[in-house]
Amino acid sequence: MTITVGLxxxxxxxxxxxxxxxxxxxxxxxxxxxxxxQLQLSGKPCPVxxxxxxxxxxxxxxxxxxxxxxxxxxKIEAGNEVARAVQALASHLxxxxxxxxxxxxxxxxxxxxxxxxxxxxLPVLDGDGMGRAFPELQMDTFSIGGxxxxxxxxxxxxxxxxxxxxxxxxLQAEEWARNLTIxxxxxxxxxxxxxxxxxxxxxxxxxxxxxxxxxGRAVLQSREDKVEAPAAVVARLGNGRVLFEGxxxxxxxxxxxxxxxxxxxxxxxxxxxxxxxxxxxxxNLVAWRGGDVQCCVPDLITIVTLEDGTPLGTEMLRYGLRVxxxxxxxxxxxxxxxxxxxxxxxxxxxxxxxxxxLPGDLLPAAP
Amino acid sequence: MTITVGLxxxxxxxxxxxxxxxxxxxxxxxxxxxxxxQLQLSGKPCPVxxxxxxxxxxxxxxxxxxxxxxxxxxKIEAGNEVARAVQALASHLxxxxxxxxxxxxxxxxxxxxxxxxxxxxLPVLDGDGMGRAFPELQMDTFSIGGxxxxxxxxxxxxxxxxxxxxxxxxLQAEEWARNLTIxxxxxxxxxxxxxxxxxxxxxxxxxxxxxxxxxGRAVLQSREDKVEAPAAVVARLGNGRVLFEGxxxxxxxxxxxxxxxxxxxxxxxxxxxxxxxxxxxxxNLVAWRGGDVQCCVPDLITIVTLEDGTPLGTEMLRYGLRVxxxxxxxxxxxxxxxxxxxxxxxxxxxxxxxxxxLPGDLLPAAP
Numbered sequence: 001m002t003i004t005v006g007l008x009x010x011x012x013x014x015x016x017x018x019x020x021x022x023x024x025x026x027x028x029x030x031x032x033x034x035x036x037x038q039l040q041l042s043g044k045p046c047p048v049x050x051x052x053x054x055x056x057x058x059x060x061x062x063x064x065x066x067x068x069x070x071x072x073x074x075k076i077e078a079g080n081e082v083a084r085a086v087q088a089l090a091s092h093l094x095x096x097x098x099x100x101x102x103x104x105x106x107x108x109x110x111x112x113x114x115x116x117x118x119x120x121x122l123p124v125l126d127g128d129g130m131g132r133a134f135p136e137l138q139m140d141t142f143s144i145g146g147x148x149x150x151x152x153x154x155x156x157x158x159x160x161x162x163x164x165x166x167x168x169x170x171l172q173a174e175e176w177a178r179n180l181t182i183x184x185x186x187x188x189x190x191x192x193x194x195x196x197x198x199x200x201x202x203x204x205x206x207x208x209x210x211x212x213x214x215x216g217r218a219v220l221q222s223r224e225d226k227v228e229a230p231a232a233v234v235a236r237l238g239n240g241r242v243l244f245e246g247x248x249x250x251x252x253x254x255x256x257x258x259x260x261x262x263x264x265x266x267x268x269x270x271x272x273x274x275x276x277x278x279x280x281x282x283x284n285l286v287a288w289r290g291g292d293v294q295c296c297v298p299d300l301i302t303i304v305t306l307e308d309g310t311p312l313g314t315e316m317l318r319y320g321l322r323v324x325x326x327x328x329x330x331x332x333x334x335x336x337x338x339x340x341x342x343x344x345x346x347x348x349x350x351x352x353x354x355x356x357x358l359p360g361d362l363l364p365a366a367p
Numbered sequence: 368m369t370i371t372v373g374l375x376x377x378x379x380x381x382x383x384x385x386x387x388x389x390x391x392x393x394x395x396x397x398x399x400x401x402x403x404x405q406l407q408l409s410g411k412p413c414p415v416x417x418x419x420x421x422x423x424x425x426x427x428x429x430x431x432x433x434x435x436x437x438x439x440x441x442k443i444e445a446g447n448e449v450a451r452a453v454q455a456l457a458s459h460l461x462x463x464x465x466x467x468x469x470x471x472x473x474x475x476x477x478x479x480x481x482x483x484x485x486x487x488x489l490p491v492l493d494g495d496g497m498g499r500a501f502p503e504l505q506m507d508t509f510s511i512g513g514x515x516x517x518x519x520x521x522x523x524x525x526x527x528x529x530x531x532x533x534x535x536x537x538l539q540a541e542e543w544a545r546n547l548t549i550x551x552x553x554x555x556x557x558x559x560x561x562x563x564x565x566x567x568x569x570x571x572x573x574x575x576x577x578x579x580x581x582x583g584r585a586v587l588q589s590r591e592d593k594v595e596a597p598a599a600v601v602a603r604l605g606n607g608r609v610l611f612e613g614x615x616x617x618x619x620x621x622x623x624x625x626x627x628x629x630x631x632x633x634x635x636x637x638x639x640x641x642x643x644x645x646x647x648x649x650x651n652l653v654a655w656r657g658g659d660v661q662c663c664v665p666d667l668i669t670i671v672t673l674e675d676g677t678p679l680g681t682e683m684l685r686y687g688l689r690v691x692x693x694x695x696x697x698x699x700x701x702x703x704x705x706x707x708x709x710x711x712x713x714x715x716x717x718x719x720x721x722x723x724x725l726p727g728d729l730l731p732a733a734p
Contacts, residue, residue, distance in 0.1 A: 159533060163530040163532050164527075166528045
């Protein structure tokens with residue numbers, strides 16, 4: 001079965017990717033405009049493969065944009081920086097790629113690989129390396145699973161390209177590429193995690209592109225049906241629950257060290273003393289209510305507007321928004337002991353927060 | 368005529384390169400130890416070509432170390448980082464190089480290309496891109512002459528390699544590579560300025576390796592002869608003059624933004640009120656005496672010990688050293704209007720200093 005993503009799917013995909021972005025991964029409104037434009041130009045949908053359709057000796061590579069979402073909504077892109085970086089890496093290797101991999105299924109980083117795949121005439125895989133979005137490069141199942149960070153390519157909107165031919169570790173990739181991304185103006189095209197078909201089969205979080213589409217479609221449907229609240233639909237499809245409903249009463253946000261960092265405070269509608277506080281680094285990290293942790297990384301904390309379930313990136317937060325905070329359990333691949341070393345609360349500087357997983361998993365176990 | 372540089376030449380070359388380094392280019396004591404070790408290992412001298420021995424369709428590339436000399440004397444190198452970066456760039460291009468080019472003839476950066484050439488089995492050219500040392504990448508005759516900054520390779524002592532496949536400008540090369548050099552620990556192997564034989568013939572400052580050797584040999588000879596003061600010998604061979612003799616009474620030096628930056632104050636022996644002040648960014652930039660500019664970039668300001676004419680890198684400056692300050696006219700290639708835009712005092716932040724060239728040129732005009 002070959003599935004495709006076309007113009008009729010992009011609204012749902014953008015919505016679902018925004019939900020799985022947990023605040024980060026890049027603004028999906030802009031991401032959707034770009035994808036729609038490319039779908040119109042290409043005149044055909046983007047082919048999507050399941051990873052099992054790949055033979056073990058194919059060559060694939062992960063793609064996305066790197067940087068702060070606060071920069072991504074302002075900085076004008078060339079539109080083909082990811083494709084150019086893929087081509088530069090292919091030329092460096094002297095070998096073409098067989099498919100593109102979505103590094104993170106959250107935010108516009110779920111859409112960018114489809115756009116680039118259309119430009120390059122390649123399929124994308126149904127899956128990603130996180131089952132959500134995370135702010136740093138070492139925080140994906142490819143790196144955690146032992147896939148080398150190099151060779152890696154970074155490109156800017158002017159066509160400038162850097163290839164990191166050899167890097168000591170995924171953490172070094174993060175540090176060096178973050179630094180160059182800042183030099184490139186705060187956002188850059190990232191081509192990282194070169195894998196054979198066998199390697200991507202061993203490390204991919206499968207089915208997350210389909211999940212994003214399904215979530216988006218369900219929210220769009222709920223807007224028409226007006227039976228179930230959109231936030232409840234999201235929680236149901238994500239095997240999670242609505243943690244809080246209220247108004248954003250304070251946002252503190254800075255774009256520092258290449259990230260959108262900050263915290264927000266939310267107040268319940270009827271009980272002003274009932275407050276939730278959420279900290280973020282591009283993505284929402286930890287949510288406290290009355291001093292108690294309600295949800296933390298790697299589980300998903302997604303904020304959607306109350307009236308129609310539109311997910312809010314951390315770049316869009318502002319005083320007065322009426323929202324629901326949804327907690328969803330992470331995919332099982334990022335809850336292993338090895339993964340928690342990299343994506344647990346301590347990895348984000350919250351060593352005092354212990355990860356008590358929400359029950360269940362974002363996706364059912366593979367058959 | 369093919370000349371070579373062997374063990375019997377390295378002391379003179381290190382001394383001459385230190386003189387032309389005008390404070391920067393890297394510590395020549397360490398540079399000489401490394402070169403001697405490689406000469407012993409190789410069991411043969413390094414071949415040196417004049418640029419006219421190259422055919423126009425050969426491919427050459429400039430090499431050296433990038434970073435602050437204050438870091439270079441402390442950080443342990445692998446010893447083959449430049450050669451590895453050259454190999455990575457050759458592999459990226461799918462083409463071997465025919466010779467290495469000395470990016471700057473000052474400091475250990477005059478020695479490093481010979482060491483790498485021995486490791487790679489390549490010759491070096493007699494000449495460089497500056498006729499001295501300068502702190503920033505865009506400050507050479509290759510960049511000024513229109514040679515592209517990319518592709519460029521940067522490598523660290525751990526074998527990590529970054530290839531800048533495309534860069535907008537030499538200034539961008541400087542900014543991005545400086546940043547990565549800092550990430551790499553403050554010093555890194557630099558492979559930049561890819562040129563055909565025809566391009567290097569059009570842009571190389573010819574004969575500066577021979578000049579460094581001749582200067583070094585003359586100073587060594589003067590130490591035996593004890594007829595002419597070493598500083599006077601340097602000034603004579605460099606067509607310059609001794610600007611000042613005295614004692615270093617104050618040094619302010621910081622390693623910031625990847626450079627050794629600072630200023631020093633010198634006092635004349637007999638007249639304490641007679642002071643010279645010199646500012647530096649890796650290299651000595653401007654020398655004032657009683658408020659009047661005595662010499663400034665691109666002309667050479669070299670500080671040598673009074674007793675034996677040992678050149679002092681800015682990393683070696685300290686209170687109490689008895690020194691001579693020598694001013695020498697720059698090579699004519701870096702005194703053109705186009706070059707002065709890039710290497711004149713204003714380019715270093717001294718817009719209030721106007722460049723009044725010392726009379727003459729460091730080297731006679733080519734026949």
